[in-house]
């Protein structure tokens with residue numbers, strides 16, 4: 001059985017480089033160079049990515065329920081990414097791979113072609129002066145366009161009304177078509193933050209887009 005001690009990033013800041021480990025891909029912070037597509041899965045199957053996976057509750061469940069698909073969790077915090085990695089081994093999910101990386105860097109330089117993307121509760125950066133740090137912005141959508149074929153989908157979920165409005169705006173380009181927006185999607189799946197915000201009585205905003 002794997003434990004947290006089995007996943008160690010084997011180098012210092014000075015000698016850092018992207019590393020493909022066992023069901024885990026690590027891209028050091030501020031590392032955005034070589035473009036190389038790694039063989040993440042042994043079995044070729046339709047591929048789905050979740051960005052901002054946190055502790056991996058949502059994607060773990062999806063991977064378990066859909067063994068005929070491959071799932072990549074992208075999470076920039078190492079301790080959280082390691083939690084998802086432990087789940088993938090503990091629950092024997094060879095179709096769940098963990099990428100510890102900043103989302104835009106991974107998408108631009110390393111991500112393979114993907115069928116569908118989910119962005120669940122990205123950090124909202126609610127203060128106006130911090131809004132530039134939000135993940136869902138034009139550069140990120142351009143990177144997503146490179147890994148999605150025409151007809152590929154992106155679903156975004158947030159509890160932040162202002163961010164929800166901004167998401168609708170940034171997707172308003174000829175490359176994307178709005179499929180739906182709603183505040184009620186009962187079968188979507190659970191996550192730590194979804195439960196937290198529902199318990200606090202907050203509204204959850206879902207929006208789904210298709211690449212034209």
Ligand SMILES: C[S@@+](CC[C@H](N)C(=O)[O-])C[C@H]1O[C@@H](n2cnc3c(N)ncnc32)[C@H](O)[C@@H]1O
Nearest residue numbers: 052053054075076077102103120121191192193
């Ligand atoms: C609010 S939490 C949501 C976690 C999970 N999706 C959930 O619903 O419980 C946001 C997560 O996104 C991660 N994150 C934020 N910005 C990111 C980025 N640019 N690239 C990758 N992960 C990011 C954070 O580290 C954090 O774990």
